[in-house]
Amino acid sequence: MRRAIATVCLGGTLPAKLAAAAAAGFDAVEIFEPDLLSTPLRPAQVRERCADLGLGIDLYQPFRDAEGLTPPEFARVMHRLDAKLETMHQLGTDLLLVCSNVARDTIADDSLTAEQLVLMADRAQQAGVRLAYEALAWGRHVNTVDHAWKIVESCDHPALGLCLDSFHILARGTDPALLASVPGEKMFFLQLADAPRIGVDMLQWSRHWRSFPGQGDFDLAGFMESVLQAGYTGPWSLEVFNDVFRQADTASTAIDAMRSLLILEEQVHPGALPAAPAPQEVCFAELAAADPEPLVGLLSGLGFTRTGRHLNKPVDLWEQGRARILLNTAGYRDRDGAAVAAIGLETREPESLAARAEALKVPAALRRHSPGESRVPCVEAPDGTQMFLCTTDVSRRGGWIADFPTLHQGNTGTGTAVQAIGSEEQVIGIDHLALTQPWHRFDEAVLFHRAVLGLAVHPTLDLADPYGLFRSRAMTSAGSREQPGVRIALNVAPAPDPHISAGQHIALACRDVRAAVRDARARGVSFLPIPGNYYSDLAARFALDEEFLSELRELQLMYDRDDAGELLHCYTLSVGPLCVELLQRVGGYEGFGAANAPVRLAVQHAA
């Protein structure tokens, strides 16, 4: 499988793009003309640079507005073609993308278009170049792949074939099965892009919102099956125009691109990548804070017990029910900050999952490791969170947990009491984590959680925040009665105050959240105050028992309901950008209380 990427997919200068594509493991590039025009490298130097990097140049693009023209216009096209053929000769590439004409005054005459394409193909052939004709979805006259094929077929010219672009084909809703009628050798090139179905004008959609395969809503695996069945044997090349990717780091975007292609290959050729089951549970979350004391107070107040301390590192283990929190007391890089620095993912096959991550070019996390410590594979998510791939053996205290010898009375390390003050355990386990993503890596993060970790993707939500819209997407693995599954909400917040609005949180599942809040309050924990107007609205929306409603109000609990069940939840005041949510799911409620997010975010902002 030959893998290629168009230089337009990446941000930065042409040399930076080429280096990033090579580093990500691509075999070839498409040179996007504006990238060539703005580099001081001459075409022959670009050719050399690519050769040095082991990159082929599989396509030069685009050659626009070339057919359906009057004779004088077409004469100018041939002049332009000659110049581009010379450039391609210097570049050392032999395939030119010709887009269908989009000009308002294109002449709607297939035989004229064919005649002009043949003249161009003759000229190209003399220069050792072939032309790949592509129907743009907004082409004036030719805008479907079947129409383009009809014309190319009628030309019957060895130097003229099709360029297939999944965006243009799938955006118009064309059934890729009709490609079966195109001979494989006439499909000169294949460009792949996904896109979210967002109801935007075709041109805008294509220019700004394309995404890498698996990041949008198109069925690219089905598309590839049709293309391969029709006999296509050329490179798989990514061509994505995306406003966000252009602004992102060149090297990591190239890796994200390669990952998307590898996953698509796996969908089409099962077994192409190491398989691994999705993790079943978050077995721990590690918090780091510049000043750990407020978190110590919070964990104690919520009924956690400090049960262990790391063999060699200043990290404490706190437990309650199945919830385990590691508290890194060594400080945090951001002076006022606090963060979920790492999470442990419980999996039956850590090594398979690590192998899958490596095959998908996920960086291994850098972590100091001392003799005597257990070896736990650890990878770095796009947002920088370290993800430990663990098998927790609680009964024998094996695996990672063996690095945290049980604390006994008298061995309390930094002086905090081992056992929290009395009362029974209210927290059952970690229900979910809400993790803030860098805005330009959101799509990458979704693909990472889905395709590397095997989590299921839920729809994107846009939630109103007092200062803009807050984007949130849940990723989950299937749970069971014993294990709740992994639930992660990926969030991106608007400007201007990412610290507050994008606050990360850990949501803890409680047996009885009302009792949990009462206990925590008694131990001095403060919760986010919810406005009285919120409860008036609850009463208007749901027929709630008066007593129940006043209990919600007293405990500052928020409430949501869907067809499957109910959610009761509340938030502690934040420590830096971090807070803890306590929640209780009743019946089969599987959401995250999104309806309550605007009020919660507004109160957090105002706090």
Place this chain on the structure above:
Amino acid sequence: MRRAIATVCLGGTLPAKLAAAAAAGFDAVEIFEPDLLSTPLRPAQVRERCADLGLGIDLYQPFRDAEGLTPPEFARVMHRLDAKLETMHQLGTDLLLVCSNVARDTIADDSLTAEQLVLMADRAQQAGVRLAYEALAWGRHVNTVDHAWKIVESCDHPALGLCLDSFHILARGTDPALLASVPGEKMFFLQLADAPRIGVDMLQWSRHWRSFPGQGDFDLAGFMESVLQAGYTGPWSLEVFNDVFRQADTASTAIDAMRSLLILEEQVHPGALPAAPAPQEVCFAELAAADPEPLVGLLSGLGFTRTGRHLNKPVDLWEQGRARILLNTAGYRDRDGAAVAAIGLETREPESLAARAEALKVPAALRRHSPGESRVPCVEAPDGTQMFLCTTDVSRRGGWIADFPTLHQGNTGTGTAVQAIGSEEQVIGIDHLALTQPWHRFDEAVLFHRAVLGLAVHPTLDLADPYGLFRSRAMTSAGSREQPGVRIALNVAPAPDPHISAGQHIALACRDVRAAVRDARARGVSFLPIPGNYYSDLAARFALDEEFLSELRELQLMYDRDDAGELLHCYTLSVGPLCVELLQRVGGYEGFGAANAPVRLAVQHAA
């Protein structure tokens, strides 16, 4: 004229929104329910707060999904309505917006909808409330204002009328003239929003891309004329959902909103605002730099002569042709920066223009003023640029220029030679200024330049930059042979490097740009190097004379052509984010060389 604004138009907390609306001079607000739900103020406290601020509460909104329902569903609606009527009682408002139902299973039966609206209106009437029914453009069954009116008319209920929303009406292309058939007293409320025509799905368009009147593409003046002709006498209220405004400063957005309404009123009632002719010319540009020396070198190198020094301030006047540059040698707030700090706009009626700006709530610029200096009105543009409204009397050296006594040999201030080294003047005047705008004030800036200064608006361009898209919009006043008119390009740059990509520049019109470049080079000025590939592409696109092309290449001049003429231009290397463009317009070319911007920006990035 009663002026109102919906709280959803502004970002921030409800108290901040109310304060900003009052400060901007609004008479009333619409309370958007989510704003009420997330404030700790009880409804009665919101009522008091509004009363203290002199704001009425003209509408409570929205009440959704209320009609076309089965009996049990409708029973729940009546329960919800009762609760909201109680809230409105406490708020002290008597008008509720009821939106047409958007649910998939809405029953498409006008008589059922009418029946349910009448039941709601009965209940509302008992509570002293009226209902304003609005057809959402994406309503499931009722989605046009004529359909909504047919139903409201059939109800014939005193507590039931229409809410007109310019977005929903104009987005669907409805002719507002049909409102003539609606009696004025049945138009209970009017909501105004503009929007750019961008080919987005109706719902997304409405939720994210509305703008204030005059900032989009709708004919709101024509719409208002129809509405007034039909007999509407209620408030003019702004209801704008816009992702960018939510993130912007609350107070300045409120002022921008008020300005848009005042301008709309002026369109409908000519004479409502002080009139002023558009400025004819940029009579000076003031540059400030942390270290002025590189700018001194640049101006000398470009053939400018230092001709004056301010009476009291460390500001030098440099001149060449009609181009005047003030160089502030006192430093600049940004240590490494440089900026166009102020511009002088030549106008026959500075006082009228200042009065118009004041009426439109443009802040007067803070500027120290010493005795003996001329008094020149100065206002502050949304991007912070100070705009002096000047009448330049060169012959008598009157007006602002009188503050810059002519320098004579021996009176050279800080030691730079008064007269640049020989050679004739090549620069004719200031052709245009490119000014970087804060991204969240772009629409406000366009409206400011159009409606306060009277400049004409050109279409928005999205230009590819190596790290994203660069948005640019030209604003111009009509020129003449003697005076070129004012030309300003407002730019917004993408992340991550606003300093470079968003660089401001001053473009100087040259008699013969080739001679100007040669002279400047001889004096040591360095120009932006343009890649050779750019010239190969020029040769492919245009049939250019070989000698001419090699001259362009030698002088690193860029070239553009349209039906009216040609442009030759080039850029000096940047001083901080600032550079100078030299250009020559041939024939009637009126553009700004946008086709060359991607290459220029890429080279500036790489430099």
